Amino acid sequence: MVSDASRPDSSKVSAKSARAGVGGLLRGFVQHPVLVSRVVYTKVKSDPVRVAQAAAEALPPRLRPLVGRVAWPAARRARRAVRKFGMRVIRAPWNEAKEHWNAGNVTLAAQVLEAHTKYPFVKRRAAYYQGELAAISPDPIPPGAKVSVGERVQGRVLHCVTNALPYTQAGYTVRTHRIVTAQKAAGLDPHVVTSWGWPMFQGFADVTPYEEIDGIPYHRLLPDGRGEMPFEMRGRMVRGADSVTELVKELRPQLLHAATDHRNGSVAHAVRERTGTPYVYEVRGFLEETWASRDPIRVGSERHVLQREREAFLMREADAVVTLAETMAAEIVERGVPRERIFLAPNAVDDSLLTAHYDGASFRHAMGIGDDEIVVGSVSSIVAYEGFATLLRAAALLRDQGAPVRVLIVGDGAERPNLLELVEELSLTSAILPGRVGPEEALQAQEAIDIFACPREDLRVCRLVTPLKPVEAMALGKPVVLSDLPALSELVGSEGAGLLVPPGDPAELAKAIAGLRDDPARRAEMGEAGRAEVAAKRTWGRVAETYRDLYRSLT
Incomplete structure (x- = not known):
């Protein structure tokens, strides 16, 4: 079904990444001078140093040193001037309070600051903590008046997501866009709405309320310049629920489809209560477990428990739950959702990727990799639980055994500096960590890799959640070596589509890589088995059929 929501002020944009820049800020100011001024003022008041840094990154490279010499020192002086006297006291x-917050003890963090809220910056921080706590507590959004929607548009679905292309390039946003384009091809009429204030609060001042990306309508809930500009999560969720209610009245969808986390789920739940629109809750991950995995002290903390309970409530309340894997479905059942109300829509790839060919040779040459060298690596966000330190240590063992490989880890993240230090410590000159690349280069990097590694750590979040990148590698015919964890073993099935090794064990990982390194026929056989596994179960066309059947059962 073709959307009837065309608008005279709509614009068609590319799904490629967009950057916040000075030009966009100026265009936004010309279009909405009061609104943009208030957004900038709110951000500067919150953290002037971060605003100065963002401004520097948005400028042309030749002008960034000027900002470094002028804007950053000025911002630091401004912040010090405001806080100097107060910080002596508090x-x-x-x-x-900061330690309590980082450990997940949100109530204690707010209480510690309560006696010092005569200082504006302390009052603001305490209000932020309280708003974040309210967002994960029961009933974060107050009830609203019942709304009459009228006759629903057949096949129309409104997807409620946190962020989206082209302003954020990430696995979350790519999955959203692949889902909705596949749904449109399957005859549905999907629309996407992003969280309130996004991406204007992220520096894209000239963003429009409505855009079409590859023919998909994207709606942005932008501030209107009236009333307070909420800076904490609960306030933005309340605004979001009001705005999505109005959008439902306008679009008349048959269903809401909210993707984790609880912020989108809470908005969808509130809108269902107001408009009678059923909602599907798509659990793409357990973000409270991801957060807790970064520090053991967080496990069982107030934030961990409350967010887990809030997520479980939204799962139980949803008309249906969608998730990515059987391991995740089992966890959702433990949280009180009957298995028959849970549907699988795994991470998948475009059907075209199964036969696509990317210029991996050019990427190898650009990285200084020889044609005859065996490349082991990954394209991924670089965070600690991905286990890339294990891969580097395995490569060092192979070098010492006289069976060297080139390690290629493409991407960026908090763990990358630590990995670069480990490369120095191991004297592993064969390792390459080029940082973040664009979507097209990422696929070229996948093609450049001979053996794809996903050596995730044995953490709860890794046991539950299946990543997308190994699926892409399998679709390209690459052999994969994965940690033997439930969520990863589910990817390769039982037909020889990959190798499983104990997590955190460099010696076993090195042994598996060595077996593939010297056996090109086995690599090719395993790659074809992986491609067949993806073709059978993990294409967006097949996933769209699952969604279509589910939606029909609810309307």
């Missing part, structure tokens, strides 16, 4: 409680 430095200890400020740091104590």
Whole structure:
């Protein structure tokens, strides 16, 4: 079905990444001078140093040193001037509150600051903590008046997501766009709406309320310049629920489809109560487990428990739950959802990827990799639980055994500096970590890899959630070596589509890589088995059929 929501002020844009820049800020200011001024003022008041840094990154490279010499020092001086006197008095409680916050003890963090809220910056931080706590507590969004929607548009679905292309390039946003384009091809009429204030609060001042990306309508819930500009999560969720209610009245969808986390789920739940629109909750991950995995002290903390309970409530309340894998479905059942109300829509790839060919040779040459060298690696966000330190240590063992490989880890993240230090420590000159690349280069990097590695750590989040990148590698015919964890073993099935090794064990990983390194026929056989596994179960066309059947059962 073709959307009837065309608008005279709509614009068609590319799904390629967009950058916040000075030009966009100026265009936004010309279009909405009061609104953009208020957004900038709110951001500067919150953290002037971060605003100065963002401004520097948005400028042309030749002008960035000027900002570094002028804007950053000025911003630091401004922040110090505002806080200098106050911090003499409250430095200890400020740091104590920050420690409580980082550990997940949100109530304690707010209470510690409560006695010092005569200082504006302390009052603001305490309000932020309280708003974040309210967002994960029961009933974060107050009830609203019942709304009459009228006759629903057949096949129309409104997807509620946190962020989206082209302003954020990530696995989450790519999955959203692949889902909705496949749904459109399957005869549905999908629309996408992003969270309130996004992406204007992220620096894209000239963003429009409505865009079409590859023919898919994307709606942006932008501030209107009236009333307070909420800076904490609960306030934005309340605004979001009001705005999505109005959008439902306009679009008249048959269903809401909210993707994790609880912020989108809470908005969808509130809108269902107001408009009678059923909602599907898509659990793409357990973000409270991801957060807790970064520090053991967080496990069982107030934030961890409350967010887990909020997510479980939204799953139980949903008319249906969609998730990515059987391991995740089992976890959702433990949270109180009957298995028959859970549907699988795994991470998948475009059907075209199964026969696509990318210029991996050019990428190898650009990285200084010889045609006869065996490349082992990954294209991924670089975070600790991905286990890339294990891969580097395995490569060092192979070098010492006289069976060297080139390690290629493409991407960026908090763990990358630590990996670069480990490369130095191991004297692993064969390792290449080029940083973040664009979507097309990422596929070229996948093609450049001979053996794809996903050596994730044995953490709860890794046991539950299946990543997308190994699926893409399998679709391209690459042999994969994965940690032997439930969510990863589910990817390769039982037909020899990959090798499983104990997590965190460089010696076993090195042994598996060595077996593939010297056996090109086995690599090719395993790659074809992986491609067949993806073709049978993990294409967006097949996933769209699952969604279509589910939606029909609910309307």
